[in-house]
Structure formats: structure tokens, C-alpha cells
Amino acid sequence: MSLIITQGLTKRFGAVTAVSDLTVDVSPGVVGLIGANGAGKSTLLKMLLGLLPPTSGSASVLGLDVVAQGAEVRQRVGYMPEHDSLPPDSSATEFVVQMAQLAGLPRTAARERAADTLRHVGLYEERYRPMGGYSTGMRQRVKLAQALAHDPQLVLLDEPTNGLDPAGRDDMLGLIRRIGTEFGISVLVTSHLLGELERVCDAVVVIDGGQLLRSSSTAEVTAASSLLAVEVDGGTDGGTEGGTEELAALLRSSGLAVSPAGRVLEVELRDDTTYDVVRDGAVRLGLGLVRVERRRHRMAEMFTTPATDAAASERTPDPTPDPTEALGVHGA
């Protein structure tokens, strides 16, 4: 059964078209929804929750029509908004219990579920304190816990890594992966950072300007390519640069296509003997092999296709902590 189906889904706010004629069919699993700020991700999530009526087109979530069966959808779906939405004068426990009750759980069950989910997201003693004093990381965890409190079949996470430091981001991404695998709950997670979704998602939907750019599985996008990345250390003249170039020359003389990419050599992978050639060459030159790995396509390459290149390059000033992960910034 499909998780989410949209048919020509369109949402206009006056003259602005936030989502335009979107038709996708998403299978259960961890699904990334990628797009720059203003691409229509949040609008799409709100339509999927039945909170915003579409201007035209239709959408169904878990086989339920979002317009006609909005309440049923919301009973089975958890939602974590992008913005802050926690009352500062309640404790995390009180609040998550309340949110579970508002999904129809009896109070005792809600208490149990709240304790469980807060533990799963990694909130311990601090969950009894008023949330006004929480750090951004803790607030994001509470928002995630309330989305899980009623044991939904699908959670919609809007920019869950927003405002988190690198360690917090890793934790959050790990948690999202666990929700999809261990918990068995499907996830639709939005982000404008490609790299992080690449790590946790089974499939990705890319939208830009409210339109679908691509919908495919992560495996497809990041399938193994026929390139071997080789990094070596040391060399006869002591310099790393020299060693890399010597190896490149040697490999070329064996008939392999080699192109340097920074400190790494990208070697054409013909068959398994290519590994032997690289190994033997390094041994002959007395170089240390730091890395030999099969290159994967990166999601960023989706944006280098000519059709989207212009649109993608407009987005490069997007402020992101790691520029190589930003949408539209292609790998070096």
C-alpha cells in the first residue's frame, strides 16, 4: 500500500503558488522531502495533515483522503512542526501526556506512552522541569516525542535538525533512522540539506518552487558508480602530492583512466583486477594506502542535471553549516 499519494495537488495563496500540480506516490519507509526554503515543503505537510485545504487536486495518506477524512488521518499521523510550539510553563511529561490524550489515548495509557517516548528520544530527569528552560536540542526532542506519543503509523517531521549543533544533528538523524527501522513507523522528513537525508532515507522526493523535481529511492540515487576513490600517503620524495601523482602516472600506464580530485584519485573501475593494480602500484612506489573505496553517486548530483542547474545555482547563498551539503552546491 502506498503511504502518500498526491494527484495534481496544488495550493495557491493569492498570487503565490506554494505547491503546483504535484503528483507523487510514496512507499512506506523513511522518506526525505528535499527542497530549498520556500519550496513548498511545509505547505505540503500541512495539506497532508488535512489542515490546509488544497486549491485543486487531491491527496491521500495511509489510504485516507486528507480533505474528507482529515481527523482520521491526524489520528494515525504525528506531526513535528518546524517552529517552536511548546508552552514554557508546562513540563515535557505533562505536555506529552496531554498530546497523547488529544490523540484519543486514555489518561493512564497516555502517561505510559509519554514516559516511553520521552525515554526513546533521550530525555530523562529534565522532563519534569518546565520547558521554558530547555535548550534547542531538548525542545526538538520533546517535539519529536509528542509526534510519537500516540504510536502513529506515520510521522511528518518538518526540519527536525533545524538549529541543532553537529552532535545534536547526528543524534536526531540516528533517531529518525530508528523510528523507521526499529519502531516500524514511516517517516516523512523535510530538509534543505541533502547530505543528512542521504544518510537516513530510503527514498527521496525533491521539490523546487512547489513542483516535483524527482522522486526515487535513495539506493537508486546513491547507487555505486564505476569509480574507485584512492588516497595514498607518503612517497619516495616524502611529499604526499608527489606520491599521488606518481601513482596516477603508474596507473595510467597500466591503461586505466585516472583523474585527480583534490588529494584523491578517481580511478576507473573495470573489474576486480583494478583493485590489484592499485594495490601493486602503491606497493611498488612505497606508498601507504589510506583509502580505497567505491564511489557512490551523491544526491547532490541530482541538482547538476542541466534542467535544474539554473534553479539550483540560485540557491547557493543558502546559509548552511557545511557548504558541501547545501542544496545545489556540487561536490568539489
Add this chain to the structure above:
Amino acid sequence: MSTAPEHAGSAVTSEQGVIHDIGYRHYDGPRLGRGAIRRAMFLEGLRGAYGLGRSARSKVVPALLLAAMCLPALILVIVASVTGASRLPLNYTAYPLNLQVLVAIFVAAQAPVLVSRDLRFRVVSLYFSRPMERIDYVLARWAGLTGAVLLLLALPLTILLAGALLSQMPLGEQVGDYLRALGQAALLAVLLSGIALVIAAVTPRRGLGVAAIITVLLVLSGVQATVESIAVNEGEGTLGGYSRLLSPSTLVAAVSDDVLGGGTGVGPPDAIGTSVEILVYLAAVAACYGLLVLRYRKVSVS
């Protein structure tokens, strides 16, 4: 990032000791319907109005006001029992009217606690992501505040009744008056809560909401008192009676006097006056409801 069930059974160590991670458990118990969800929201509001389930600071104001409401009742009861009076020095129905400033302060202070905070901190966007319609939210919040105000009014009345019965005043008479006063308290709680919630729902800043509500309630009651005293001085008794429609507390007193009985004859005279005051009361409640529904229809979920 582990995908295997090897997580189950392992132990996660925290500062507090060892927590056994038994893995994620699904919930397969009952899922209740819209009625239960509304009830949960109502109870949260009722408790929230007294600061229960909230920070310690938010309990101070409602607790002080509740104590202030009950203290005069205690004193009256003690005086009555010491002097061996055959009836209470103050009528049940007159009690809330005499302490209406405290009631106004309570409503003004606690209505923003219920609705302004949900708007300001955008908690509504989480509430509406649940199977709860906007109308459910409006009704639950209104019922929550009404319940809180009713409690504030009913507790001192109950103290009065208990004291009266302990001093062996006539049971039938006392209980009748008490029930009448409870009916009046309910009418007052509904109207005051409605007015306060409408104002609080358009002032997301809490302090502003408190000030706006108290101003509106005190101004209405001041205008009413002025008009009535002028009318009475000029010998316009009928106008004086109709002036009681201007303020929530006098309007409710007039309605309950005519509908529930009490015979003090406050409010507009004769049958026409009675139907006018009932209509005004119902119109005021309907207006509050309409305005709240309009307001929340426009609340954005983001």
C-alpha cells in the same frame, strides 16, 4: 542507527543508574473519539486555570484569589455561629456580587493563561495536528474557564452552606437559596468566561490581555453603576432597572432573580423586562461564541 533488534535487552547507562531498554513498544489499546478528546482538553484547561500541571509560579495567583474568595465566607460563618443568628448575615446570591472585583481579577488573570499562551507559543498548531476541530478547542477552553470560575464561586457558597447547617439554620430554606446561588454562579461563569476569552484570544501577549479584560469588566460595571444611580436619583426606576443589562454581573443577577427566583426585584420590571434581559444574556453568550469561532477559524496552523 542500528537496524537490528540487538538493541532489545541491552542496557543504557545514565547518571541515575541503569535503564533497561526494552525497545519500542507499539500501542494497541483503545483510541477514544472526539468526545474524549474534548474532555481531555477541557480538563487540561480547568486544571491549567488553577496552575495544576504547570509551573509552581502559575499556581500562585489562582490560589491567592481562591483563598481571598473563601475568607469572607469563613468569617461570615464564624460570626453567624458565634452570635447564634438564625440566618446568614449575607444572602447566598448576594455573595458573588459583593466580591465581583475578585471574580473579575480571576477571569482577567486566567483567561490569557488558557488561550493567549496557546497562541503566543503556537501550541495551537500542535493541538490542531490532532483529531480535534477548531470548534472543539473553542468549546473546551470555554468550558474549562467556566468550570474554573464556577469553582471559584461555588467553594465559598458551599462554605456558607456548611456553616449555616452546622449552626442549625433551617435546612430547606438554606439549600434552596444555595442552589439558586449556584445557578446564578453558573450563568455568571459562562458569560464572564466568554467575554474574557474573546479578549484574550485577540491579545497574544498575556499582560496586555489581563489589562484589557479587567478594564472592560470594570468599565462596564462602573458605567452600569453610574447610569443606575443617576436614573434612581431622577426617579426613573424603569431606566434604572434596564441599566442592569449593561454589566455582566448585574445582568446575570437580574436574570437569575427573575428565572431562578429570589424576589429581590432587581432588574427591568415586569414580563417584558424579564424577556429582554434573558434575550440580552443569550445574545451576549452567542456573540462571544461567534467571535471565538471566527477568531479561531483564522488562526494559522503554522
